[in-house]
Every structure is written in C-alpha cells, then in structure tokens.
Amino acid sequence: MAQPRLAPFLVRQLERQRALGRSALQVDITPGEGLEGLSLFAGPRTVLVSPTAPGSVGVPWQLYPASDLDHALRTLHTQIIEDAHALPELLTGWASADPEATPSKAIQRRLRRMLSLRSVLELAAAWEDAPVPGHVAPGWTSRAARRVFALPWHHGPVNVGAGWHLHHLRRWHRPHVGPDSWEEATARTITAAALLQNTGSAPLCVERAERQRQRAALALPPLPGAALPPLVRPDLDPDAFVRRVRWALSVVLEPALVGFEPDEVLLAVQGARSGALALSRLLPDVAAGPVQALAERLRTDAKYRGQIRHDEGTRSARVAGGCPVRRSAWTAARAAGAWPTHCLTAEAAAGPLHLLLPGIQHAGPTSELLQENRLSTAFEEITDLFTAVASLPAEQDVPLPELSGLLTGRGFLRLGAHAPSSPLTAPLLETALQDDWQRERSLAMFVVPGLTEAVEAIQAVNAVREQTRAKVKNEVCHATGLSEAELEEATGGERAFDRTPGDAELERTVQWTGGLWSLLLARHPQELVSDGRALSHCVGWGGYAHAVRAGRSRIVRVLASGPEDKEPVPLLTLELGRDSGDDPSLGSRWHLVQARGASNRPPTRNEAALLGLWAREVGVRLSPSGEATPLTAQAACTATERLAVKWETLSACPERSVPPTSQVLQEAGRLMAETLAARWTPDAARLHQEGLRRVAQLVERARSHLTSELLRLHREGDALLVGSLSGDSLLPGTGALTLAPDPQPALQVLTDDKAGPSSSRAIGLRINRRLSLEIGTDLRARAHRQTLDLRSGKRPGELAVCFSVDGGPLINTYFSPAALMNTGLLDPLHVGDEGQGGWTWGVARRRQAGLTLLWSVLDEPLGELETAVSAVTRQPGGTLRAQLEAWTKTAAALRSMAHQQTHAAERLVSR
Numbered sequence: 001m002a003q004p005r006l007a008p009f010l011v012r013q014l015e016r017q018r019a020l021g022r023s024a025l026q027v028d029i030t031p032g033e034g035l036e037g038l039s040l041f042a043g044p045r046t047v048l049v050s051p052t053a054p055g056s057v058g059v060p061w062q063l064y065p066a067s068d069l070d071h072a073l074r075t076l077h078t079q080i081i082e083d084a085h086a087l088p089e090l091l092t093g094w095a096s097a098d099p100e101a102t103p104s105k106a107i108q109r110r111l112r113r114m115l116s117l118r119s120v121l122e123l124a125a126a127w128e129d130a131p132v133p134g135h136v137a138p139g140w141t142s143r144a145a146r147r148v149f150a151l152p153w154h155h156g157p158v159n160v161g162a163g164w165h166l167h168h169l170r171r172w173h174r175p176h177v178g179p180d181s182w183e184e185a186t187a188r189t190i191t192a193a194a195l196l197q198n199t200g201s202a203p204l205c206v207e208r209a210e211r212q213r214q215r216a217a218l219a220l221p222p223l224p225g226a227a228l229p230p231l232v233r234p235d236l237d238p239d240a241f242v243r244r245v246r247w248a249l250s251v252v253l254e255p256a257l258v259g260f261e262p263d264e265v266l267l268a269v270q271g272a273r274s275g276a277l278a279l280s281r282l283l284p285d286v287a288a289g290p291v292q293a294l295a296e297r298l299r300t301d302a303k304y305r306g307q308i309r310h311d312e313g314t315r316s317a318r319v320a321g322g323c324p325v326r327r328s329a330w331t332a333a334r335a336a337g338a339w340p341t342h343c344l345t346a347e348a349a350a351g352p353l354h355l356l357l358p359g360i361q362h363a364g365p366t367s368e369l370l371q372e373n374r375l376s377t378a379f380e381e382i383t384d385l386f387t388a389v390a391s392l393p394a395e396q397d398v399p400l401p402e403l404s405g406l407l408t409g410r411g412f413l414r415l416g417a418h419a420p421s422s423p424l425t426a427p428l429l430e431t432a433l434q435d436d437w438q439r440e441r442s443l444a445m446f447v448v449p450g451l452t453e454a455v456e457a458i459q460a461v462n463a464v465r466e467q468t469r470a471k472v473k474n475e476v477c478h479a480t481g482l483s484e485a486e487l488e489e490a491t492g493g494e495r496a497f498d499r500t501p502g503d504a505e506l507e508r509t510v511q512w513t514g515g516l517w518s519l520l521l522a523r524h525p526q527e528l529v530s531d532g533r534a535l536s537h538c539v540g541w542g543g544y545a546h547a548v549r550a551g552r553s554r555i556v557r558v559l560a561s562g563p564e565d566k567e568p569v570p571l572l573t574l575e576l577g578r579d580s581g582d583d584p585s586l587g588s589r590w591h592l593v594q595a596r597g598a599s600n601r602p603p604t605r606n607e608a609a610l611l612g613l614w615a616r617e618v619g620v621r622l623s624p625s626g627e628a629t630p631l632t633a634q635a636a637c638t639a640t641e642r643l644a645v646k647w648e649t650l651s652a653c654p655e656r657s658v659p660p661t662s663q664v665l666q667e668a669g670r671l672m673a674e675t676l677a678a679r680w681t682p683d684a685a686r687l688h689q690e691g692l693r694r695v696a697q698l699v700e701r702a703r704s705h706l707t708s709e710l711l712r713l714h715r716e717g718d719a720l721l722v723g724s725l726s727g728d729s730l731l732p733g734t735g736a737l738t739l740a741p742d743p744q745p746a747l748q749v750l751t752d753d754k755a756g757p758s759s760s761r762a763i764g765l766r767i768n769r770r771l772s773l774e775i776g777t778d779l780r781a782r783a784h785r786q787t788l789d790l791r792s793g794k795r796p797g798e799l800a801v802c803f804s805v806d807g808g809p810l811i812n813t814y815f816s817p818a819a820l821m822n823t824g825l826l827d828p829l830h831v832g833d834e835g836q837g838g839w840t841w842g843v844a845r846r847r848q849a850g851l852t853l854l855w856s857v858l859d860e861p862l863g864e865l866e867t868a869v870s871a872v873t874r875q876p877g878g879t880l881r882a883q884l885e886a887w888t889k890t891a892a893a894l895r896s897m898a899h900q901q902t903h904a905a906e907r908l909v910s911r
Helices: 008-020 066-090 105-114 116-125 182-194 208-218 238-253 255-259 262-269 275-282 288-304 312-320 324-335 340-350 374-390 426-432 436-446 451-480 484-492 525-535 544-549 605-618 633-643 662-678 682-715 817-822 845-856 863-873 880-887 891-910
Strands: 026-029 038-043 046-051 508-512 515-521 553-561 569-578 590-596 646-649 724-726 736-738 747-751 762-775 781-792 799-805 811-815
Touching: 026 066, 026 116, 038 066, 038 116, 046 116, 046 238, 066 105, 066 182, 066 238, 105 116, 105 182, 116 182, 116 238, 238 255, 238 262, 238 275, 255 275, 255 288, 255 312, 262 275, 275 288, 275 312, 288 312, 288 324, 312 324, 312 340, 324 340, 340 374, 340 682, 374 436, 374 451, 374 682, 436 451, 451 484, 451 525, 451 662, 484 662, 508 605, 525 544, 525 553, 525 569, 544 553, 569 605, 590 605, 605 633, 682 736, 724 762, 747 781, 747 863, 762 845, 762 863, 781 845, 781 863, 799 845, 811 817, 811 845, 817 891, 863 880
Parallel strands: none
Antiparallel strands: 026 038, 038 046, 508 515, 508 646, 515 553, 553 569, 569 590, 724 736, 747 762, 762 781, 781 799, 799 811
C-alpha cells in the first residue's frame, strides 16, 4: 500500500489521531478488478493523492493528473450510492433504540466507508498553523472548542469538534418528523453528508450532554402552522460530486479561496504548488502585498463569519478597472475593511488612492495602513470633510475666509500628495490618545497625510463664519434692544421655542478642571443649525426642532469657555426625551437620549462623569447603557472632588412684557442687512470669490469622476446603472449624476405572450417607472421599479389594471366605466403630491399605487402606441386621458353608469 512521505512530527500527530479514532486518515478508492486504485491521505491543510501500487509516493492533489483523479472520484461516488442503498435496511430497529448505544459492526463499517472522504477533509482543514513563522505548529493537538475554517457544507462558524466521530451513528440519530420512515430519512441525511452536500442541518454535537439537549429540542411538537423541515435529496450526479470535492479540496488548501468564484478557483488551483500561487492567478496585476493582506482577511472571515460571498475576493480589483496600481490599491483597501464604494468616494473627493495613501499599492498584512480597520474610518472622515467643504457656498450672508489651508489653487483637498509637509506635533497626538473613541478616530485620521490638518481647517472656517454672525447679532441686539431669539424671528421668519417654567431648572454653569461649562437649553432653531454646523452632526436638520416644538424633546447646548476663548464654543449637544406619561403643561421628568460631540463622538470619560453630576443636580434620568451612566452617591462625591466641580444656577431672564413693535423689527432687519454688508469689503469679496471657485472645481471634479466610473461599470456589464442617480447617496454634495440612457421606455406595447414569443399582436399598454436606484457597498446597482399593464378585462367593456413592484406578485384591479369615474382619475382638478400616497381613489389602499402610476402618464403623447391603447379602449386619441374619457362616454358606458346610479338609489331608499 502506498504511503505519503511526511515529516516525523506529522507522522506522530497522525498516529495520535489514529489512536483517538476521531477521524479517518485516508480514503481508498478501488475502481475494480484489474484497475489501479487511488488513496487520498489527510495532511496539514492539504490532501495527498497516490496510486495504491507499492512504492508510490503521495503528491498534493492539485498536482495529480486531473483526469485520473476525477475518474477515481466518480468511482467513489458510485460506491457511496451503493452503500446508501443498503443503509435503511441496516438501520431497521434503531429508531426506538438508545441513540447513544453502539451500533452493529456492519453499520459502523458502512458509515466509516461512506463518510471517510468528508472526515479526511474535515481533518485536513482543522490543521492549526504556527502562530509565528519558525515556531512549531500545534497541528491537530487542540480541544474540541477551537474555531476552525468553515468548509462549503458548513452553515456558519464551526469548532474543530464538528468534524470528529462522523462515522458514529449517535451523531446522526435524531428525532424525525415527516411522512417517510426514520430509517429512510436518516439514510438520506447521511448520504447527502457523504456526498458533501449542504443538507440544511449539521450533525449533532460531539459532546454527549449537548447532543441530548439537541434531541430534546428536536422532539418538541412543531408550532401550529410551522413548515416541516425540507426533504433531503442526495445528489446522484457524479460530475456535480467531483466539482464539490474539488471545491472543498481548494478551500482546505487555502481557506481564503472561499471568497472567490468556485469555477475560477478550480481553474486557478489546478497545477498550483501553493494556495498563494492560486491567489495570484485569481488576482492578476495585483501586487503581492495586497494579495497577502486580502488573503489574511478572508481567512479570518472564513473562521469567524463562516461562509462569505464567492466574489468578495475579486470584487474590489474587478471594479477598480485595468490599471495595476489602482487594482492593487483597492485590493489593499478591501483587506483593511474598506468596501469598493468607500474607495470610489474617497477617490472622487481627494484623488487616486495611491496618491492619497502613499504606498498602499504595495501594503502587506503587517503594514500600518491596513491595521485595525482604520482605513474605512479615514474614508468616512474624507467624505464628511468633502461634504462640509461642498456646503460652504450654500450660505452667502458672510464671506468665506481664506481657504488656502484647505484647498489648493486647482481645488484639490490638501490630502495625500497635496498635504502640507509639516508634521503634526507630539502634544496633539498625546491629547488625541486620552480618550478611547477619540484615539481610534485620530489614529484613523493619521493614516491619511493631511487629514487631521484639513479637518481642523474646515472647523476653523466654520468657526470664523459663526463668530462673524454672532458679532453681527450682538451688535444689532445691542442697538435695538431685542433679544437674540426675537432677532432671529424677525430676520429668519422662525419663532423661538416655547419655554415652560421647569426649563430654567435644567440650566447650569459649572467650573471644573476642564474650564467653564454652560449647559443651556436651545432657545431658537437657528441655535441648533449653528451647533450642528460647528460640531458636524445632525442636530440642525434631523427633525429635532420639530420635536422640541412638539414638547417631546429638549436640546441642551454644552458651551465651553477656556482661558484663551473670547466666547463660549459648542462642545457637546444633549438630547433629552420626555418620560412617557408626563403632561407637558405640568412638571416633567426628562431622560438623556444621546450626547454627541464633534463628528458624533461620544463624551470622554471626564465629560461623561460631569454629565452624570449634572443629571443628579437637575433630576435628569440616565440609562445604565447610555453615553453617561448614573452615579451613586459615593461615585458622585469622588467625581466632584476629582474634577473640582462648582455649580451655579443661572438667573432667570425676565420675559418681555410688551412685544417689540413692527417698526423695531423692521429697523433690526435693516440694521442686520447693513452690518452684514459692511463685512463685504473688496478684499473679503475677492477671497470669497476665490473660495467659491476652488470649491466649485472640487465638486465638479468629484461629480465627473463618479459619473465616468459608473458609466465604465455600466459598459462592463452592470445593466442597472442607467438613467439618473443622486450623487448625494454616494458622496453628499455632488448632486444628480447622468448615467447611460435607460433602454426600458416608460411606455411600451404589451404583446400577447400566449401567442408565442415571436407574437407582435398588441393587446394593451405597459407602463414602467423606476422608483429608485441604489448603489451597494460593493458598487452593485439595485433598482426598484413599478410596472403596470393596461389591458382588456374579463368582461366586455371592462379595463384590467395589473400592477407590480420589482417583479413581485400582481395586484389586479378591474374597472367598469362607472368604477373608473368614481376613482376621480380623469378629474382635471385632481392634483397633488403623488409621493405622499394619501389620495383617495375609491379603491383599496394597496391598489392606489397602480392608479397613481397610471395618473402620472395620462397626458403623455402616445405617438406610435396609440394603436396599442385603442386595442383596449376601442377609442381614438393621442393621449391616454383622451382615450379613457372617450371610453367613459360611449353609449354602453353611459348605460352602465345610469344602471349603477339607479341601483345605488334603490339601495339608499331600502335603507
């Protein structure tokens, strides 16, 4: 008998496995008399193949002649099927026997023969490599709970014990519910497992106690209406079996291959001496470093996530295009946790990845660029930075300051190759490392050269504009005697928030080791806008103002004043929610919903402690799982001493007894306009126009890049990338993108499918409308469409409207002339926002969407489609409205409507 040549320590490990009896160590395939057989041996992350002739040496399966191995696997498939035919008879009587009892030797031999291949593959895949190159590999000496790489038939993450003792009947002995016998069902399940099929259920656990719990759970009666488990059907196709075996052998050789298309993997692995060579074949024109990094990530995902998408390994390189540098950079970014969409938006905002992140096209598994998934966080920060810069021209009341520290003269963000050469100072890094969240964010930003400085620059620009607005408001308020809220109401058209007597009790000032804090309730919606802009979060446009007006929420502004600050600056924003059952007109109890700082960061440790003290001071309830947790009395005393906290209650501002006159408000508006106009000096106007030019160049370049890349992906096969797309869904600030023309017309002839595919007889009109186009993180397009077919109904003089969404089930509605008139579809005064979905069509709500789609094309010129619509209405007309109106005025239609009115009057009289 042939034997593989293995190192002594491998031989010792295999002998130990043989002694334990957990797994089969080899599979012997005997084609028949006079023919040479093959043996498959389990090895460390591989399977060796050797002829059974004496003196033969095993070689890795991928180097063995493919035709000979496939022939042997087909023979093995035949042997498994033959053993399976005899299995139900051997299992007779075991349905009611003790599941943990030892079966007969005939059953044991049969199961060992059938499941030997799966057992060998499980053993080879369970090999544990050395944690550090050069050290001794642990191999198979491990506990049953060790996590191993998932094989194609596994349903998720698995432990090494899942592949032990597969030849024991106790692992397959489970309660059975179904029309067939237990023996037949168990034999089918074992056969499907032996053929490496995904049976939908794994064998029972290898530990006895856990197996008994599993059997007890399976023996419970099914819930009413619950579906029976699917019937397991063994695959009798030998070619499919060969493909499954080769796919499993490939995944054993290199677990990262589970993230690639099986057909491509089978071609790449054949003849490759290692999994690394197969990976390089699958990722042509990609540097070795990114390939190794991606393989490491896919191995981790295969171990801890189980099965992953078969194209996850090649997707980034494929959508990157044909440039080797770009393919390598995008592959490395995927290895760091960034999806293709992140790469595309980062390039649109700041330029090619290899210029934005120097060296990423060669980055390997140990590169600092690819650590801790920081790259995806950095790309998100770039997107936020671009959005903030693109929104600068939206407000023209205050001139833009100098933007040279943020944008180059050609409108490039100062990132990557355009970043300033001066390095960051060490104290800034030490400050960033004080808090966990801020540390991770700062480390992610350090990945991109210049990103930290650029974020500081945009914050400084917004701060300068906010300070200018604040100074102007203070000057006008001082000159007119108005409060800031009254000035906002006079100039902006929005009134201040209503205040209750208990609101003042929530406001405090506090002196502590971090400076002076003022915790103030937001008094006007404009304060939410300014704080949201200053802190880069959504309080200014997320519906919070409406919630405050409705009395459901309160927004607390945390303003900080340092020794060098002339005016308090926003530091945190707190959202308070009213406890259920509280009456807004009475005293209310509030709870903290969320606390967010710049870029939606959570509070630091000291900030959270101070918020906990404030909550005890003012009576706000905190959640144990929130950003700030409730403090015990002892913890509050400790925090007060540690932070040197001194509280002060704000004095209540007297309410104005007489509202300002209209003359005062007009004077305030005039003075506000004059004061703002005085800020527009010639130099300020010049800087403003230069800033607008640079921002426009940045936005136009990003929009052009997104459009050209999506058009390229459409040419390469993504047929859904047509029509138009909101660029804001990818990169906020880029606006609408015009893609390739949509080949599917909004109106088309509906032909008779029953007459054959070549039939051109028109039987009606089909209306198509795309609701939305979405781009996933993998840069795949997903379109949502509505379709409506207008055809003749089942009865004479009746219309049928067949409506569906995304090819789903049809919603059929049949209309007589009277029923159509009752919907108001043809009423010329029937106008409204179709997006609200609140129209009353006189039909069930689920049928209203179809009528809304029909209404949207009533006045579209039919042109060549007039004949198709006339086949339904039997009336002429250049638009759908004209034909339907003529259809409702025929003699038959008038008789039908008169009959319906008479019938309705009779029913009314009878009541």
